[in-house]
Amino acid sequence: MRTFDRSMIQQLTCALAGSLMYASGALAQQTSPPQRPQPIVAWSAQPVQATAWIAPNKPHWKLSEVLAKHSGQRSWQEDIVSDRDFVARYISMAPGEKTKRQFFADDRVFWRVQSGRMRVSIDGQEPFDATPGFMVQVPYRTPYSIETLGSEPSLRFEVIGAQAVPLYPIDETPTPLEGKKYVKVSYTGRGAYDDINKPYLDFNKAVVEANGRGGPFVKDDKTFANMIRGPGKAPPPPTDLGHFHVGYSEFWLVLEGKIDYLIEGVPLFTAEPGDVVYAPQGRWHRASFGGNGMATRLAINPRPDGMHNFQPPEAH
Template sequence: MKAIALLTAAAISVTIGVSAQAQFNGREDPMPVTAPKIAEQYWSAKPTKPTPYAAPNKVHWKLSEILAAHRGQTDWVQPIVRNPEQDADYISLGAGKKTKRRMYADDRVVWIVQDGAMRVSIDGTEPFVATKGFMVNVPFRHYYSIETVGEKPSLRFEVRQAGSAPLYPLDETPDARPGYEYVKVTGTPGPSKDRDTNPIYVDFFKQIANDDKNYNGKFVWDDHFTSNILRGKAQPIAPATSKGHFHGDWTEFWFIMEGKVGYQIEGYPYFESEPGDVVTAQKGRWHRPSNAPGAPISTRIPFNPRPVILHNFATD
């Protein structure tokens, strides 16, 4: 085995605008660490064979290919990520269509609007219209619905707890779920107070991408869901010998928000991704994301099931 060193970057708590609410505005980080890195080297277990990509998981889902596969359709779901912790889909909802009101029992659901416009209604929040670049967070046990507004379908990239089944109010008819039946119940405790520490939405292109500055801030963080906003200027492509890091316990994936992001992932040559693409590094694979030299500034949105996920860096 090789000696491995740790580098973990603690994301900065920042306020990104009144309309998005405060992100950890003066509050204690929900998962604090004692230092930015571990002082000494250590041994970390790494799979001798790279963890395979089982469908629908792919190292690189290109938005252009997804749209081509669904050309002529208005309502569709394209599974993108399936792992033991998180599920992610691209979802198109036709013009004038509306989802049933639903909620999730124990974990949030978030999405990024890629195209079109939608009216989002979340219990306890004034309805708002989300357009391209909006990042939306629904706390657990809050009913919500989505309605496409305008003359074209809305398209979103949605991330949920793996295998999580939606719950419905009694005035809705639940969608059939193989192997399950829906029964009437009552429950405790009540809805999450998540809005105290996480924004309900971020209007990325208005609040973040309104200048040429780097940005490293949290979107949503809890003990079971982590997503940052990582924005930076173009960088030279590192040599292939620079392996980056790996995560021993979790799979990480990214949504590309703007610009071009380059990746070197174990088992694959360097490639570049564009807005709307989704890139995945399976558990245990070396990976090195960087802002590609072909765009002045780029942003990626990582998704992880735990904060603060451990980054194991090579020492040679």
């Protein structure tokens, strides 16, 4: 049997301690959150005259004002956003009203249920009921239909591509479009769901009740709808301008709580659930969590990895 003197035991103890320290260090490196890359300072073009809002776009659409405008109506639409990339509108459908089965050639469509209840039927999926807070999306070339359930209208905020026009399965009768004619065509392929892009998300259950962080709901090569969630706090100082985007505009749908906004040329204001806020390309803008509770905004833009031009540290 081999015997160990005191020096050998000390050597083994040191070796073991070193191994444990190395292993714990390696584990810490594996589990620590990724570090943000160091910012790079560069010159970026910004319009001398700030990009204007062109109707229907405006800094702040209040849902309360939209509802007041259509008081007493059960079926109506209100365009909220229209620009180079997207068209977004509020759509109210009366009880029992149902859309035709339709799809879009190259664009994903998504919406958020604001009130009421609807049955959503998407080819390849089991039909499901969507209630307030649900967010739904349909990939390109995938037929779908919506039907209002219950005794109250359903209201949704819907976003589609700017040039997207509906197509219809051959067994449907197309709804006429001014300046267009419908002809028979053939096509192949359709979009699909994946780990991020799923048929629906019950925001109230999956995020609010679970105290989740949010994250992307839609993410593809030309559409990004990202849930940004956090606790309310005091607004940053006015010297913090936020950032601006070089080549696209951005808008937000408030899902929960209060969001404070500072947009270049507009005094600080607060948006509430259902409100829509729009920042044109090139304008400094800043969003922060307001109020005392949790707040969530759905940030919508055409670039999942879009460039954010932040103020360099010396500018604050």
